Amino acid sequence: MPLIDLANPSRFLALVGRVLPWLIAATVIAFVVGIALAVAAPDDYQQGATVKIMFVHVPAAWLGSFIWAVMSIAALGTLVWRHPLADVAAKTAAPIGAAFTFLCLFAGSMWGRPMWGTYWVWDARLTSVLVLFLMYLGLIALWNTVEDPSRAARAAAILTLIGALNLPIIKFSVDWWNTLHQPASVMRLGGPTIHPAILTPLLVMTLAFTLLFVTLHLAAMRNEILRRRVRTLRLLEAHGA
Amino acid sequence: MLVAGTSLACMRGGLPIFRDVNFTVTAGEALVLTGPNGSGKTTLLRVIGGLLRPSEGGVTLEGAGPDAVLAEEAHYLAHLDPLKPSLTVAENLTFWTKFMGGAGAADEALAAVRLERLAQLPAGYLSAGQRRRLSLARLLAVRRPIWLLDEPTAALDAAGQVILADIMRQHLASGGLIIAATHGPLGLEDAKTLEMGDTRSAAGEGASPSAQTRGHAPSPDFSLRSKSTSPRKRGEVEASSLSRSLGAILARDLKVAWRVGGGALMGVLFFLAVVTLVPFALGPDLGLLRRVGPAILWIGALLASLLALDRLLAVDQEDGSLDLIVTASAPLELVVAIKAIAHWLTTGVPLVIAAPLFGVMLNIEPAAIGAVTTTLLVGTPALTFIGLIGAALSVALRRGGILLPILVLPLTVPVLIFGVAAANAARGGPVGFGTPLTILCALTLMSLVVGPFAAAATLRHME
Numbered sequence: 001m002p003l004i005d006l007a008n009p010s011r012f013l014a015l016v017g018r019v020l021p022w023l024i025a026a027t028v029i030a031f032v033v034g035i036a037l038a039v040a041a042p043d044d045y046q047q048g049a050t051v052k053i054m055f056v057h058v059p060a061a062w063l064g065s066f067i068w069a070v071m072s073i074a075a076l077g078t079l080v081w082r083h084p085l086a087d088v089a090a091k092t093a094a095p096i097g098a099a100f101t102f103l104c105l106f107a108g109s110m111w112g113r114p115m116w117g118t119y120w121v122w123d124a125r126l127t128s129v130l131v132l133f134l135m136y137l138g139l140i141a142l143w144n145t146v147e148d149p150s151r152a153a154r155a156a157a158i159l160t161l162i163g164a165l166n167l168p169i170i171k172f173s174v175d176w177w178n179t180l181h182q183p184a185s186v187m188r189l190g191g192p193t194i195h196p197a198i199l200t201p202l203l204v205m206t207l208a209f210t211l212l213f214v215t216l217h218l219a220a221m222r223n224e225i226l227r228r229r230v231r232t233l234r235l236l237e238a239h240g241a
Numbered sequence: 242m243l244v245a246g247t248s249l250a251c252m253r254g255g256l257p258i259f260r261d262v263n264f265t266v267t268a269g270e271a272l273v274l275t276g277p278n279g280s281g282k283t284t285l286l287r288v289i290g291g292l293l294r295p296s297e298g299g300v301t302l303e304g305a306g307p308d309a310v311l312a313e314e315a316h317y318l319a320h321l322d323p324l325k326p327s328l329t330v331a332e333n334l335t336f337w338t339k340f341m342g343g344a345g346a347a348d349e350a351l352a353a354v355r356l357e358r359l360a361q362l363p364a365g366y367l368s369a370g371q372r373r374r375l376s377l378a379r380l381l382a383v384r385r386p387i388w389l390l391d392e393p394t395a396a397l398d399a400a401g402q403v404i405l406a407d408i409m410r411q412h413l414a415s416g417g418l419i420i421a422a423t424h425g426p427l428g429l430e431d432a433k434t435l436e437m438g439d440t441r442s443a444a445g446e447g448a449s450p451s452a453q454t455r456g457h458a459p460s461p462d463f464s465l466r467s468k469s470t471s472p473r474k475r476g477e478v479e480a481s482s483l484s485r486s487l488g489a490i491l492a493r494d495l496k497v498a499w500r501v502g503g504g505a506l507m508g509v510l511f512f513l514a515v516v517t518l519v520p521f522a523l524g525p526d527l528g529l530l531r532r533v534g535p536a537i538l539w540i541g542a543l544l545a546s547l548l549a550l551d552r553l554l555a556v557d558q559e560d561g562s563l564d565l566i567v568t569a570s571a572p573l574e575l576v577v578a579i580k581a582i583a584h585w586l587t588t589g590v591p592l593v594i595a596a597p598l599f600g601v602m603l604n605i606e607p608a609a610i611g612a613v614t615t616t617l618l619v620g621t622p623a624l625t626f627i628g629l630i631g632a633a634l635s636v637a638l639r640r641g642g643i644l645l646p647i648l649v650l651p652l653t654v655p656v657l658i659f660g661v662a663a664a665n666a667a668r669g670g671p672v673g674f675g676t677p678l679t680i681l682c683a684l685t686l687m688s689l690v691v692g693p694f695a696a697a698a699t700l701r702h703m704e
Contacts, residue, residue, distance in 0.1 A: 118527065118604055119601050119602075120601060120602040120603075120604065121525070121527065121604075122520045122525030122527075122530070123525070127517075127520075127521075127525075130517055131517065134510070134513060134514055134517065137506075137510050137513075138510065141506060141507055141510060144506075147326070147365060174521075177521060177524075177525075178525060234362060234363075234366055235366055237358075237359070237362065238359055238362055238366040238367055238368070238371065239368060
């Protein structure tokens with residue numbers, strides 16, 4: 001089905017209705033397999049069982065950046081192709097992205113407690129993710145500030161693209177800031193390679209998380225379309241009276 | 242009941258807007274103010290409503306009981322419709338009815354202006370004409386005897402103008418009185434007219450001649466003496482319950498903050514951004530961050546609370562609510578204090594709740610985190626109430642934005658000093674935790690008293 005056919009929200013809703021049960025099933029299966037593999041994975045010889053936090057932490061971190069990329073494509077859709085569903089996709093992806101980024105920060109801080117002896121260190125990676133989290137929250141605030149969604153869409157699209165340009169610069173600056181101030185005194189994860197016994201469950205968990213995102217995102221887009229219809233109906237009600 | 246203005250004059254920016262205006266309106270009568278733009282129609286209405294002080298002359302109210310105050314008997318319908326877009330039509334109307342001590346039923350008033358079907362719709366969805374009708378419903382629900390209407394037909398369609406004419410006639414028939422400024426016909430056949438501006442009214446009876454010499458500003462010169470001065474028997478003015486008014490404004494502010502949702506989130510977000518930026522400037526040295534952590538948290542909370550202050554009174558000014566609030570029977574000091582409390586609950590408390598989490602990020606030890614959170618809980622009300630003065634000043638001067646922090650920041654210095662001192666004292670030192678904390682409490686209590694009085698005095702003198 002070409003993308004333009006999905007421009008019709010009714011057709012999109014019908015498609016979501018058909019696809020969503022299969023996606024939910026796939027997500028559940030992927031999580032069952034992934035968690036089983038993760039439980040069976042060997043403990044790290046240094047970090048013990050806490051290494052298993054990685055199976056949540058790394059996929060969440062991947063989704064944190066992946067969802068921003070999804071939003072950037074949606075932003076191009078809003079600004080360049082004027083695809084009517086693009087701003088719906090962008091708006092609904094932001095809270096999910098913020099949630100996964102928060103999950104990544106939270107899991108990292110839980111991991112950090114036994115490893116570093118403190119919940120939070122101003123490590124370059126953690127700090128870049130924190131800045132990403134702040135940008136997600138700013139974007140959500142922008143969406144919430146403007147009541148009319150089509151007016152907020154263009155402003156949010158521009159901010160998303162600026163963010164996509166800036167995120168690598170922020171990442172680079174934070175790395176530079178951290179190494180300038182403090183040599184790597186913080187113990188970092190991993191050696192030169194990751195053993196397949198850990199890599200396989202990690203990949204399965206990443207797949208499961210990505211499937212979870214796609215499921216949540218489609219459901220959220222459906223809700224947003226319905227919410228906008230309710231809003232239009234109420235506006236019509238106001239002007240019909 | 243009789244409202245009379247005698248030799249009224251009003252100056253704005255050193256220039257006279259009108260001089261020597263005389264009028265008398267009695268119960269059951271309507272006075273229509275006409276005249277070109279800039280002739281002072283709105284200014285005259287605001288003088289009568291108690292929002293402006295005339296430079297000469299005065300407006301008197303007779304026959305309305307010994308304790309009656311003109312501003313509390315009058316209901317001013319301004320250009321702006323004082324509505325909160327996030328509240329429903331019915332909620333907006335019920336708020337004003339409760340706040341202004343009205344006795345009328347909201348649903349009847351909505352039915353009278355044909356808005357009953359939209360009662361549960363957010364007011365933000367209404368068109369300009371519908372907003373206007375909702376304001377007319379407010380006149381009916383609050384039921385004050387004197388209506389001051391500024392361009393009441395603006396934005397109304399033909400059907401709306403018929404409704405307006407109907408409710409004005411009913412009001413006059415039930416012994417009310419109306420003073421309306423308009424450019425078009427109102428549908429009141431036997432209304433008196435007061436021609437403002439430099440054209441002399443032909444209907445002038447006992448017109449007081451004012452010198453129209455060159456160089457003088459145009460002055461309206463028409464006086465109207467009513468012959469029908471029979472005082473109307475008016476029902477007892479219901480004593481507006483103060484707690485009802487204050488409860489209404491607290492509930493409205495909390496509800497608006499909850500519906501809009503942005504305020505609390507943005508304050509905390511800004512707080513987090515400040516806390517994140519400081520390590521980028523200082524370096525990721527955990528020992529250093531731990532040492533300066535309480536100071537960072539206090540500065541972050543201070544800046545975040547300043548950020549939201551801009552909205553404390555400005556929103557009510559922008560939609561015209563402030564005019565009705567200033568002239569309400571509830572003491573302005575209490576009203577602004579209640580508004581500040583609502584503001585603190587929605588913007589200050591979230592900062593206090595977020596502070597322990599940010600404290601963990603700065604690697605502050607648990608005892609000091611508890612101390613910082615306590616000092617913030619005690620100290621943020623002081624920030625809000627000191628900020629209330631700044632908010633009132635920036636509203637009165639009609640200069641928002643950057644002026645407010647410049648005015649407020651120096652005033653918050655003592656709060657910052659003792660807040661951080663108490664938090665640091667909790668880590669052990671020559672002075673105990675109790676001493677600076679007690680001083681901080683004293684500062685907060687003092688600002689709770691001084692803030693509302695200063696803010697109310699500022700708002701009363703804005704003109």
